[in-house]
Amino acid sequence: MARLELANVSKSYGAFDAIQNVSLAIEDGEFAVFVGPSGCGKSTLLRLIAGLDPISDGAIRIGADDVTRRPAGTRSVAMVFQSYALYPHMTVFDNIAFPLQMEKRAKADIRQQVERAANTVQLTTRLKDRPAKLSGGQRQRVAIARAIVRKPDIFLMDEPLSNLDAALRIEMRSELTQLHKTLGATMVYVTHDQLEAMTMADRIVVLNGGKVEQVGTPMDLYHYPANRFVGGFIGSPPMNMLAARVLGNGAFDVAGVGQVVMPRLGRKLAEGVAVTLGIRPEHLGSDVAEGGFTARIMPHNVERLGAQTMVHARIDDQNFTCVLSGDRPLTQGEAITVGCKADRIHVFDESGLTVAKA
Amino acid sequence: MAFEQKPKEVSFQQNWSAYAFLAPALVILFMSLLLPAAATLVMSFTDVSFLHPTNWVGFDNYIKLLADEKFGQAVANTIHYTLGVTFPTMALGMLAAVALNRKVPGRIAFRTIFYLPVLTSLIAAAVVWAYLYEPYAGPLNNALAGLGLTPRPWLQDPSLALNSLIVMAIWRDFGTAMIIYLAGLQDIPNDVYEAARLDGAPPHKIFFRITVPMLSSVTFYLLIILIVQTFQVFGAIYVMTQGGPLGSTETVVYQMYQTAFAHTEFGYGAAMSTVLFLTILAFSLIGTRIMKRKDG
Amino acid sequence: MTALAQHVAIERRAAARARSFRSYSPAKIVGYALLVFAAIMTMMPFLWMVSTSFKTDQEIFRFPLSFVPDGFEWQNYRDALNAPDAGRQLINSLIYAGGSTISNLVFCSMAGYALARMQFAGRNIVFALVVGLLMVPAQSQIVPVYLIVQKIPFAGGNDWLGSGGTGLLNTYWGMILPTAATPFGIFMMRQFFTRIPMEYEESARLDGASSFTIFRRVLLPLAKPSLAVLGVLSFQSAWNEFVWPLILTSQRDMATLQLGLQLLQSGPDARWNVVMAMATLITTPVILAYLFAQRHVVDGAVSSGVKG
Ligand SMILES: Nc1ncnc2c1ncn2[C@@H]1O[C@H](COP(=O)(O)OP(=O)(O)OP(=O)(O)O)[C@@H](O)[C@H]1O
Ligand SMILES: [Mg+2]
Numbered sequence: 016m017a018r019l020e021l022a023n024v025s026k027s028y029g030a031f032d033a034i035q036n037v038s039l040a041i042e043d044g045e046f047a048v049f050v051g052p053s054g055c056g057k058s059t060l061l062r063l064i065a066g067l068d069p070i071s072d073g074a075i076r077i078g079a080d081d082v083t084r085r086p087a088g089t090r091s092v093a094m095v096f097q098s099y100a101l102y103p104h105m106t107v108f109d110n111i112a113f114p115l116q117m118e119k120r121a122k123a124d125i126r127q128q129v130e131r132a133a134n135t136v137q138l139t140t141r142l143k144d145r146p147a148k149l150s151g152g153q154r155q156r157v158a159i160a161r162a163i164v165r166k167p168d169i170f171l172m173d174e175p176l177s178n179l180d181a182a183l184r185i186e187m188r189s190e191l192t193q194l195h196k197t198l199g200a201t202m203v204y205v206t207h208d209q210l211e212a213m214t215m216a217d218r219i220v221v222l223n224g225g226k227v228e229q230v231g232t233p234m235d236l237y238h239y240p241a242n243r244f245v246g247g248f249i250g251s252p253p254m255n256m257l258a259a260r261v262l263g264n265g266a267f268d269v270a271g272v273g274q275v276v277m278p279r280l281g282r283k284l285a286e287g288v289a290v291t292l293g294i295r296p297e298h299l300g301s302d303v304a305e306g307g308f309t310a311r312i313m314p315h316n317v318e319r320l321g322a323q324t325m326v327h328a329r330i331d332d333q334n335f336t337c338v339l340s341g342d343r344p345l346t347q348g349e350a351i352t353v354g355c356k357a358d359r360i361h362v363f364d365e366s367g368l369t370v371a372k373a
Numbered sequence: 374m375a376f377e378q379k380p381k382e383v384s385f386q387q388n389w390s391a392y393a394f395l396a397p398a399l400v401i402l403f404m405s406l407l408l409p410a411a412a413t414l415v416m417s418f419t420d421v422s423f424l425h426p427t428n429w430v431g432f433d434n435y436i437k438l439l440a441d442e443k444f445g446q447a448v449a450n451t452i453h454y455t456l457g458v459t460f461p462t463m464a465l466g467m468l469a470a471v472a473l474n475r476k477v478p479g480r481i482a483f484r485t486i487f488y489l490p491v492l493t494s495l496i497a498a499a500v501v502w503a504y505l506y507e508p509y510a511g512p513l514n515n516a517l518a519g520l521g522l523t524p525r526p527w528l529q530d531p532s533l534a535l536n537s538l539i540v541m542a543i544w545r546d547f548g549t550a551m552i553i554y555l556a557g558l559q560d561i562p563n564d565v566y567e568a569a570r571l572d573g574a575p576p577h578k579i580f581f582r583i584t585v586p587m588l589s590s591v592t593f594y595l596l597i598i599l600i601v602q603t604f605q606v607f608g609a610i611y612v613m614t615q616g617g618p619l620g621s622t623e624t625v626v627y628q629m630y631q632t633a634f635a636h637t638e639f640g641y642g643a644a645m646s647t648v649l650f651l652t653i654l655a656f657s658l659i660g661t662r663i664m665k666r667k668d669g
Numbered sequence: 670m671t672a673l674a675q676h677v678a679i680e681r682r683a684a685a686r687a688r689s690f691r692s693y694s695p696a697k698i699v700g701y702a703l704l705v706f707a708a709i710m711t712m713m714p715f716l717w718m719v720s721t722s723f724k725t726d727q728e729i730f731r732f733p734l735s736f737v738p739d740g741f742e743w744q745n746y747r748d749a750l751n752a753p754d755a756g757r758q759l760i761n762s763l764i765y766a767g768g769s770t771i772s773n774l775v776f777c778s779m780a781g782y783a784l785a786r787m788q789f790a791g792r793n794i795v796f797a798l799v800v801g802l803l804m805v806p807a808q809s810q811i812v813p814v815y816l817i818v819q820k821i822p823f824a825g826g827n828d829w830l831g832s833g834g835t836g837l838l839n840t841y842w843g844m845i846l847p848t849a850a851t852p853f854g855i856f857m858m859r860q861f862f863t864r865i866p867m868e869y870e871e872s873a874r875l876d877g878a879s880s881f882t883i884f885r886r887v888l889l890p891l892a893k894p895s896l897a898v899l900g901v902l903s904f905q906s907a908w909n910e911f912v913w914p915l916i917l918t919s920q921r922d923m924a925t926l927q928l929g930l931q932l933l934q935s936g937p938d939a940r941w942n943v944v945m946a947m948a949t950l951i952t953t954p955v956i957l958a959y960l961f962a963q964r965h966v967v968d969g970a971v972s973s974g975v976k977g
Contacts (some may be wrong), residue, residue: 043838065871065875066875067871067874067875085875087874087875088874088876088878089877092875093876094871094872096868096877098866098868098870100866100868100869100871100872102869102890102891103890103891104890104893105890113873113878113886114876114877116884116888117873117877118877126952153734162873164875166866199939231747237975345857376765380681388787388788388789388880389730389789390720390787390879390880390881391783391787391792392783392789393882394779394780394782394783394787394884395779395780395795396784397776397779397780398776398777398779398780398850398855399780399795399849399851400711400798401772401776401850402798402802402850402855403819403845403854404817404846405800405807405810405846405848405849406802406805406807406810406852407798407805408813408817409810409813409814409817410805410810410813410819411814412813413809413810413813416812416813416816457952459686459765465707469707472700473704476883477701477939478705482708483704483708485960486708486711486712487708487795488706488897488959489711489715490711490713490714491954492905492952492955492959493715493909493952493955493956494908494909494911494925494951494952494955495909495910495927496911496930496931496947496951497909497927497930497942497951497952498714498946500930500931500934500944500948501715501717501945502714502715502720502723503934504717504718504941504944504945505714505717507941510729510730510734511940512717512734512736515732515733518732518733519733530915540828543945544711544714549956552919563740564768576696600716601806605808606805607808607912608911609914611931612931612934612935617843617904626808626809626811629809629811629812630811630916633811633812634815634816634916639812639816643812643813646810646811646812648814649806649809650805650806650809650810653804653809654804654805657803657804657806658804660804666895
């Protein structure tokens with residue numbers, strides 16, 4: 016187990032900068048999740064940590080060692096690939112034993128280790144089978160067992176659940192969390208599914224376009240997104256974004272809504288500045304509070320789920336979603352008023368940065 | 374800061390063991406293809422032989438070639454042979470491929486049968502055909518006599534021998550053409566045929582208006598391979614006619630072999646080889662171009 | 670819209686039915702008859718080869734010649750096998766074809782792997798060279814190859830400059846050399862290795878496996894189907910090879926079966942039935958190897974370990 020530190024890591028493919036100046040530290044035993052849209056460089060960053068690709072600039076440290084110039088295989092890092100990469104011509108046993116054989120361990124030792132790992136992932140009965148005979152979830156477990164036997168300092172996992180169906184994914188999610196607790200290992204986990212990130216992570220690293228947007232606990236990111244991108248990316252359904260302009264009298268003029276009372280901000284915004292207001296769908300209610308955000312909307316789609324009711328409308332030609340608690344007998348085309356308190360409103364300035372509340 | 378150079382990418386990707394993996398194969402290729410090609414060229418400017426010390430002779434070998442009537446005949450024979458083999462082979466190969474590209478009963482068996490001659494060793498094939506062509510007791514003349522026709526000395530008549538060899542080569546090669554055409558046919562999307570059929574096009578129109586044009590790049594590629602291959606004909610002639618009768622089946626490679634190994638005129642043989650090599654290389658280059666254009 | 674779709678579907682089914690063999694139009698029957706005729710004609714030389722190989726000496730010169738032999742004259746096969754040097758030639762052929770096959774499998778797969786998967790300076794140049802050599806006509810090189818094999822230093826009584834002795838002429842090494850690794854084999858293996866997902870190799874690299882271990886333990890087993898194809902092709906072409914053994918050997922005890930067959934046929938007291946028996950014996954292994962490989966090359970293994 017060890018701490019992982021990236022210092023100003025960059026990676027370019029020719030003229031294309033896949034990773035730009037990423038610095039972050041992942042603590043010993045932490046479960047860190049890299050999340051971000053497709054193509055943002057999550058896999059690339061993981062491969063750089065593993066040493067599968069050389070970095071263009073910066074440094075990587077594992078524990079006390081600078082591993083920047085060490086090739087893959089000398090870094091005490093194990094990786095679970097998105098495709099699992101189980102060797103099809105070897106049995107499950109041989110697949111799990113492979114890393115130990117590379118270390119030239121004694122036969123008896125290998126057998127014992129493999130059996131222990133197989134036990135951890137509940138695969139003891141399938142050791143003699145070829146991967147082709149296993150289900151998706153079982154293959155994934157073999158891949159994890161193959162990583163476990165190495166007792167690496169750091170586990171890397173690249174979207175290990177993306178090939179599984181929804182139900183199995185949820186099951187494996189909690190199994191992985193459990194495994195992390197048992198092993199107490201440092202894990203770096205990549206996903207583009209923000210729900211996976213929220214449920215599993217100690218800390219989330221949000222990546223976008225090769226840069227780190229924000230690092231923090233799931234609730235940090237949910238309540239205090241550092242910028243418009245994180246605000247929109249974390250949370251489901253995504254945050255409603257409304258174009259607005261700062262008025263002099265402590266209010267905003269929101270396009271398609273009208274005047275909205277401004278929350279108390281930590282920094283004064285000049286009059287006339289264009290901003291974006293972000294409001295999470297689940298923070299909107301039909302019991303409109305005084306002195307906050309209120310809007311009259313015309314639902315074009317109502318989804319009644321029992322525990323909650325999702326209302327889809329449009330404001331200023333942008334999608335606007337409300338998640339109202341409980342079952343509401345609403346129908347489409349019937350206008351309703353929704354709103355929220357002023358301190359629920361997130362304010363993003365022209366460059367997309369959050370304007371903190373006072 | 375602005376002038377500071379970026380550190381060079383860590384280059385642990387450079388894999389020195391790659392050279393160890395490549396070395397044996399490259400040494401073999403060097404000795405069996407690259408060095409010979411270079412050596413041929415060099416030797417063609419000498420009179421290297423076992424009989425006397427080697428001298429540089431400049432372009433003498435090539436000048437001699439131009440005036441050499443026997444070589445002229447060998448070139449003419451080779452061209453005759455190549456043309457005679459290539460086109461019927463391709464036509465038969467295409468017909469067989471088109472016929473077997475549909476759900477015909479026993480198509481695997483047909484395909485295997487048509488491919489068997491390709492698998493047979495050239496010498497075995499040559500020996501068998503030498504028997505078939507045998508003038509007195511051979512099955513072919515026997516059958517002709519049985520039908521009341523005149524038996525012919527297939528391999529002993531200067532006007533028949535080369536064509537007899539051509540027939541055998543077609544028998545041996547059309548399976549190759551068939552396999553390549555079958556691969557080409559598999560690349561034609563089925564929709565194209567169905568659309569044509571919906572338009573009410575009769576089968577022969579579909580064949581000439583759709584199948585043949587869509588196979589054109591395969592056809593050209595095949596043409597090149599066959600030309601390159603038939604140009605180098607040697608074994609069949611060595612076994613069946615030894616270049617005779619009256620030099621009517623003497624081809625370039627056979628003559629080259631004779632010049633080099635029977636008369637030990639290696640330099641002169643190398644000049645022949647160079648001419649052959651350049652001709653074949655030209656065809657190969659055209660072939661690769663076509664292949665590239667098809668892929669791209 | 671649905672009506673149109675239905676119409677198209679019906680049309681398609683009708684077209685498919687018309688194409689399938691259920692409908693016996695006269696043209697179809699003539700076409701099939703032609704196909705059968707072509708198959709018989711193609712088989713004819715083989716059939717004559719086998720039938721003649723079972724005929725007695727008298728039967729061969731009988732008129733009219735009968736296609737079906739009177740009985741099975743196994744003596745021809747015994748004579749073919751007892752022909753001078755036949756056993757020796759068989760051993761030579763096996764060593765030559767086996768050696769050529771093994772060296773192709775080993776060297777071509779190693780080179781193909783390096784070209785497909787390793788990063789090294791000069792990779793593109795080497796690959797371009799291999800593709801270039803693909804076009805060099807081997808048979809037009811008989812003269813220089815002969816001289817090179819003869820001039821291999823330190824072999825066959827040669828000094829370090831390669832003169833004085835016979836080099837590798839009349840040796841198995843010399844015979845195998847010109848076809849010990851072919852540009853085609855390297856190219857084919859490279860194409861195959863390029864298609865194997867990168868993750869297998871990366872995973873093994875992370876586990877600390879060396880390049881050679883990755884090659885030996887991970888990639889070669891995955892390459893079995895391709896190796897089977899390369900093996901059959903190499904064996905077939907070496908077994909059938911005539912030119913290289915002809916020019917690179919001059920001693921009787923180094924001749925291969927192909928040379929032996931040629932000698933048997935061109936000899937003064939050649940008997941067609943014995944020659945055909947020999948031809949049958951030579952042809953059979955290659956045909957069997959082909960039939961075996963045709964079924965063997967089934968490749969489901971690669972896709973099962975990596976999905977998506
Ligand atoms: N070998 C390469 N050469 C050139 N560009 C590359 C290479 N590998 C990745 N890239 C580019 O780098 C960017 C980041 O790729 P990466 O695979 O890390 O994305 P990702 O965040 O993992 O996306 P996904 O969620 O789709 O897996 C992409 O734009 C990709 O095109
Ligand atoms: Mg990825």
